[in-house]
Amino acid sequence: MMQFISRVSRVTPWTRLALTRCPLTTARFKRYQAFDAQLDQEALTEARSWYRKFDASHLPRGSTTYARSSGPGGQHVNKTETKAITAFPVKDLVSMLPQSLHSGIRASKYYTASNDSLTFHAQTRRSRTANTDENRRKLMEEVSRVYREQVPSETSGDKKQKHGEMWVSPS
DSSP: OHHHHHHHHOOOOOHHHHHHTOOHHHHHHHTOOGGGGOOOOHHHHHHHHHHHHHGGGGOOOOOEEEEEEOOOOOOHHHHHEEEEEEEEEEEHHHSSSSSGGHHHHHHHHTEEHHHHHHHHESSSSSSSSHHHHHHHHHHHHHHHHHHHHHHHHOOOOOHHEEEHHHSOOOO
């Protein structure tokens, strides 16, 4: 990082701010603190119990449109509309997710602000239904990813005891 600063002819306050907010540095400091200590324990418990009972069949259906696929495939690709574009409205998703996951849904790379939905594209298969099923699988993976990102795993009793003993002040 210091080599980068020395190569910059003039370090402005904005450059310094960008360099100090490096994601690697933030991740490094997060590792050494009890992450869930500062979070709402009730919300974490609710999210964990929701995830244990999570069933992909309860996710909303979404609205699917079809278009012509691109890439190799010859005349079949040119004549059939097998590319599936599925939009899942965020309001429908948020109604079935715990409160702690709501911010992660709108921060997803699949979020489309113009229609407030998560939009998935699939064109790898030759059939419409297979591509539509692929979009549902992508939605399920995205919800699972948001859960893993937003909700830390539960600390084991052994670790709580170990770190509790470390911070006990000597008498």
